Amino acid sequence: xxxxxxxxxxxVVYNKAVQVLRGLSLRVPAGAIVALLGSNGAGKSTTLKSxxxxxxxxxxxxxxxxxxxxxxxxxxxxxxxxxxDGLFHVMEGRRVFEDLTVEENLIAATYALSGRPQTFRDxxxxxxxxxxxxxxxxxxxxxxxxxxxxxxLALGRxxxxxxxxxxxxEPSLGLAPLLVEEIFTIIARINREQGxxxxxxxxxxxxxxxxxxxxxxxxxxxxxxxxxxxxxxANEDVQEFYLGVGGQEGEARSxxxxxxxxxxxRWLS
Amino acid sequence: xxxxFFGEISLAGLAMGGLYGLIGLGFVIIYxxxxxxxxxxxxxxxxxxxxxLAFAGGMEMSPWVALPLAVLGGxxxxxxxxxxxxxxxxxxxxxxxxxxxxGLASILVGLVELGWGAxxxxxxxxxxRKPVFLGELYLAPKIAYGFLIGATLLLVxxxxxxxxxxxxxLRATASDQAAAYSMGINVRRVFNLAWVFGSLAASLxxxxxxxxxxxxxxxxxxxxxxxxxxxVGGLDSILGALIAGLFIGWLETVAGAYxxxxxxxxxxxxxxxxxxxxxxYGLFGTHEIxxx
Ligand SMILES: Nc1ncnc2c1ncn2[C@@H]1O[C@H](COP(=O)(O)OP(=O)(O)OP(=O)(O)O)[C@@H](O)[C@H]1O
Ligand SMILES: [Mg+2]
Numbered sequence: 237x238x239x240x241x242x243x244x245x246x247x248v249v250y251n252k253a254v255q256v257l258r259g260l261s262l263r264v265p266a267g268a269i270v271a272l273l274g275s276n277g278a279g280k281s282t283t284l285k286s287x288x289x290x291x292x293x294x295x296x297x298x299x300x301x302x303x304x305x306x307x308x309x310x311x312x313x314x315x316x317x318x319x320x321d322g323l324f325h326v327m328e329g330r331r332v333f334e335d336l337t338v339e340e341n342l343i344a345a346t347y348a349l350s351g352r353p354q355t356f357r358d359x360x361x362x363x364x365x366x367x368x369x370x371x372x373x374x375x376x377x378x379x380x381x382x383x384x385x386x387x388x389l390a391l392g393r394x395x396x397x398x399x400x401x402x403x404x405x406e407p408s409l410g411l412a413p414l415l416v417e418e419i420f421t422i423i424a425r426i427n428r429e430q431g432x433x434x435x436x437x438x439x440x441x442x443x444x445x446x447x448x449x450x451x452x453x454x455x456x457x458x459x460x461x462x463x464x465x466x467x468x469x470a471n472e473d474v475q476e477f478y479l480g481v482g483g484q485e486g487e488a489r490s491x492x493x494x495x496x497x498x499x500x501x502r503w504l505s
Numbered sequence: 506x507x508x509x510f511f512g513e514i515s516l517a518g519l520a521m522g523g524l525y526g527l528i529g530l531g532f533v534i535i536y537x538x539x540x541x542x543x544x545x546x547x548x549x550x551x552x553x554x555x556x557x558l559a560f561a562g563g564m565e566m567s568p569w570v571a572l573p574l575a576v577l578g579g580x581x582x583x584x585x586x587x588x589x590x591x592x593x594x595x596x597x598x599x600x601x602x603x604x605x606x607x608g609l610a611s612i613l614v615g616l617v618e619l620g621w622g623a624x625x626x627x628x629x630x631x632x633x634r635k636p637v638f639l640g641e642l643y644l645a646p647k648i649a650y651g652f653l654i655g656a657t658l659l660l661v662x663x664x665x666x667x668x669x670x671x672x673x674x675l676r677a678t679a680s681d682q683a684a685a686y687s688m689g690i691n692v693r694r695v696f697n698l699a700w701v702f703g704s705l706a707a708s709l710x711x712x713x714x715x716x717x718x719x720x721x722x723x724x725x726x727x728x729x730x731x732x733x734x735x736x737v738g739g740l741d742s743i744l745g746a747l748i749a750g751l752f753i754g755w756l757e758t759v760a761g762a763y764x765x766x767x768x769x770x771x772x773x774x775x776x777x778x779x780x781x782x783x784x785x786y787g788l789f790g791t792h793e794i795x796x797x
Contacts, residue, residue, distance in 0.1 A: 290686060290687060293683055295596065315686040316690060316692070319686075319687065319688065325687050327683065327684060331683070331684040333676070333677045333681055333685075335680055336673065336676055336677060340677075341677075343670055344674065344677040344685070344688045344690065347688050347689040347690045347691075348688060348689030349689070397689065
């Protein structure tokens with residue numbers, strides 16, 4: 237049977253010059269949690285952007301291969317159409333609308349329901365049952381939320397959209413270990429209770445493989461290892477390179493922060 | 506010092522400034538949503554005012570029919586400009602987009618000269634002529650009623666942006682385009698609506714300003730004062746545009762009355778220079794703005 241999302245041998249080029257993905261394939265079955273792991277610059281975010289159509293906004297293009305969602309080819313579809321079709325992308329760095337309130341952030345996400353039958357109200361309550369803290373803060377500007385709360389809001393917006401697949405780009409980014417655990421527990425709960433499939437992009441391999449059923453590891457724009465989560469966790473190479481205690485974690489963080497800042501600026505100009 | 510005179514001049518200036526604020530709002534809506542600096546806003550105003558002249562003058566419609574029609578015409582013009590001239594420029598540098606709007610401005614001036622000639626024209630009278638007094642202060646009725654109509658639209662806009670779902674979509678797009686796309690918001694449509702709404706505000710203000718001071722193909726130069734308004738207010742601040750509009754309108758009128766008409770613009774630009782030195786992003790601007 238065809239999986240919910242099928243990525244077939246795609247190649248992606250930015251600015252018609254820089255090739256970032258080189259024949260990447262992966263699949264996400266309906267209702268499953270699949271982890272996509274890899275180090276900085278491997279091309280994880282690029283993979284998600286190719287699927288959600290946001291790639292075009294950064295002057296990137298899928299030059300070869302195919303992407304199918306619910307058995308239909310989605311290459312080149314407008315991003316808002318894909319969202320309305322049930323594919324929600326939670327972008328790297330959360331990207332909450334900082335000068336909108338928590339509630340308004342959720343209202344913005346109701347645009348994903350355009351042309352679909354669900355009522356908006358139900359969805360708000362659903363978000364607040366998973367994230368009671370958001371209800372307390374619903375009149376507050378999202379920019380003043382803590383990092384953890386912003387991640388909750390980013391997930392809350394995804395819930396509003398009632399998607400069949402949520403693609404999460406590094407939900408653990410910049411969060412304290414305890415909070416990471418809390419967020420991942422909720423992700424697993426959403427998957428179980430709502431039946432939503434999740435494609436989880438992470439650098440934190442240990443927590444991801446703990447909730448995922450299947451994992452892919454990519455390097456340099458290609459998948460290098462894949463397999464069921466337990467099998468990857470037991471694999472020696474994976475243990476050495478991805479599950480070992482990262483001595484340079486702090487360094488990597490700060491480099492990434494610089495990169496984020498640059499990317500945001502690109503957007504604004 | 507004659508306080509009565511000063512009061513009346515100030516009042517007239519503030520009323521005029523309210524209309525500047527409305528035009529500034531039109532400019533800021535477009536800038537916030539799409540990041541395009543629209544140098545043609547003054548010419549869009551002018552175009553709507555000439556439409557009004559054509560409907561109410563040439564075609565002898567009732568001014569109260571002509572006014573909405575002219576405003577509608579200006580809004581449609583804005584929407585069409587976005588679709589055929591600005592959208593294809595997506596991804597180009599902001600300086601090229603600015604050049605397009607400047608070119609557009611001269612095209613509109615040319616079209617208007619072709620249609621109505623270069624001579625100044627007077628709009629048919631349509632606002633009530635009864636003198637307006639605020640306490641002891643006299644205010645020319647055209648200015649007073651113009652202000653009232655403009656302020657009404659302004660209020661409607663502010664409420665819409667603050668409380669409606671469409672307003673949320675617009676603010677979300679202004680805050681983070683890519684994230685707005687990822688919410689299922691049709692960002693291209695929001696861009697188009699921003700041009701329509703922005704042009705609508707400018708068009709209404711255009712007819713009202715032309716009703717007080719007359720109309721010529723050079724009318725779009727009002728856009729220059731408005732540019733000062735939005736730079737002083739901060740390009741992306743609606744509140745800033747309103748406050749700066751009131752202030753610049755007041756300043757121009759007071760400088761014109763006390764120093765003579767030739768000092769109107771220099772006074773304004775002197776203030777602009779001082780404010781930009783003190784606060785490079787304007788009084789209320791937040792984001793870093795690319796210098797063009
Ligand atoms: N908009 C862009 N234009 C040009 N190159 C880009 C762009 N975005 C990403 N790249 C390049 O593509 C490569 C992969 O980037 P990507 O963001 O997909 O990596 P990633 O695996 O998500 O990394 P990280 O873990 O740091 O988020 C990098 O070398 C990056 O420099
Ligand atoms: Mg990434």
